[in-house]
Amino acid sequence: MEMLKSPRTSYRIPKKRPSKKTKAGKLNYYKTREKQCELPGNPIVVSVSTEPDSSNQSDSFSTVSHRPTASERKLYTLRPTQKENVHDSENNIPKPRCSAAYTLVHSSVWKQLFQGLLCGVCKSHNINVDITENLGFCSKLIVKCVACENISSQIYTSPRIRSDSSQRAPFDVNKRMVDSFLAMGKGHAAMQTFSMNMGMNAMGSRPYSELLNRLVQDGQVLKTELFTLNSEVVRTAYVESDPSLKDKDVIDIYVSYDGTFHKRGHISNHGIGIVIDVMTGIVLDYEILSKFCGMCVSAIDSLGANSQEYRKWYEDHLEKGHCQKNYNGSSNAMEKDAAEILWRRSVQNRKFRYTEMLSDGDAKTHIHLNKIKVYGSDMSIVKQECINHVSKRLGTALRKLVKESRSKGVTLGGKKKGSLKETMIKKLTSYYRKAIADNINDVENMKNAIYATLRHYISTDDNPQHTTCPKGIDSWCWYNRQVVEGCVDTHSKRKVKLSENIDVTMMPIYQRLAATTLLERCAKGKTQNANESLHHVIWNKCPKEVFVSKNKLDLAVTRAISEFNMGSVKSLELQHEVRGDIVVDCARKISVQRDTNRIIQSKKRSSTDEKEQLKKRKMKKNCRRGEEEEI
16 A cells, blocks of 8 residues: 655745845836826926936936935936037037947957958058057057058047146046046056956056046046035025025025044044035035145155255145145044134135034034134024934943943843843933934923833833823824723733833933933934935045045045035036036936936835834844843
8 A cells, every 4th residue: 555645845945135026126116106206396306217318318307296305305406407519619519429438349359340451552451450559548559461561540549638738648548447446436456456357458556646636636626616516506595495595695504514534533644524504415515634645754754854855845845735734633633623624714615604503412513613703703603413413322321321330230231121231222212312303393392202211111000100101092102002992901011121220220311311401402303314424425435444645535525525416417417527528328327327226215215114124123233232242
């Protein structure tokens, strides 16, 4: 008798990442939603189309019905303008648009291309192409007959850059290659690696440095054009919101200021101070302070610091403006000293007064600006707090409390139920921020909501303290929700709670962070997310792991701000306008796609579902880290 075998059941292990099909479906969903939500009558909310229009490729912005993200507002305000006719600056002849400026060609293709041609002298079919004079990424092509050695034509593979200062201007392809690697945050070593893997000639370090200096000079012109445009846009936005400001020469505005450093800690040679307008999110100005000059270090090594030759060289070095060192103080003081420079030139260069400043917990900058009376003795600068930075203070204070109590023999943390573990600290920090954000411009309600979060977690069945928690079915308080539903669970079933005796230890921290003076500075509910986002863009273009000069950092910051404010399309147009050439179709198409992806990603990250998922991932990660530290 044969045994009946049960059919084998195969189980598919789910992937930890979304499949390509899922990603494609999400992308099509966003594209479809953009097309369905078009409302031509709404000039405020914007979106970017996924494909450039043939009639007007750069004007790819259309209005949609959803709430605009920060990226959408900036890209719409500084949207690109298509020029109908692009003319040659010398001959006033319209330049034809081309699909691509450069194409990679293998060396064997040239022989196949010319093998069917006849020599004009000996009528031979033996035509060859010699590649000589390898000048970086540019070479000289010589069309030559092998039989009679007659040279039919010879030409370089790249045109030269128009330059009045040089008799033998560099080639355009070399400058573009240096520019491309700088845009990716790479340097000469990465360019050599690229050439090695591609089997191409590499550029030497000396021509690389010369082209870098040319790009730095172009960057200064770009910087002037960029911030002139930014100031005009911000001024227009303020005049539209308040027409009474139209006749004022100088406007008082509310800005966000923050500093960032090339090296972590307080040992950085380079520090950057950045001013961003809060209403529009557009960067208005920045200043780089540097304590290092590579040319000075090399001169000291070769000539000696105390020699007469070095003193003479250094005087000439300063007169020509080649020294990159512009700061002698400590790295810790760079942020406040950069702020002084920016505030002093705001009226003359930008026609603005930064009378209100959004900053993090560091008060040195605000104190210093009011101490020096940067706008006169009758005008002081008001400081506002970033609610993200303020909410982090609670978590830092509670962790410090647990650590200090442990050293005294008192256990507040641990895995015991009701202890102040990492999960509870993250919960209290999240509720503290929510109490501030939900009660903007109402300090008393803000303070009551902060204390309500603490009382919520120390409540018991004998002593429920939910009277100050929000009421109703939509409340975050589970007790008040269940009161409306008519069935209330016991407090002992709650997984996350605090012991009753622990609130006495925590109360001084809450009293300090719920002080009226602090909450008044948080009343507007603003954050420095724009500054943190810009820092990320800057250090992507100029990684902190690689040492750079001030000039290279200045170029990276200018381009990062250009893309941050205007997007890829407008930034590309402005860079080519500074160079005096046109944007080819393939470059424009790629830049439009980059702006499209930026808009789609910003919409996704601003959605409620994505924020909830991000909050859960952070909570899970921090709780796991806290458990490892407790063990």
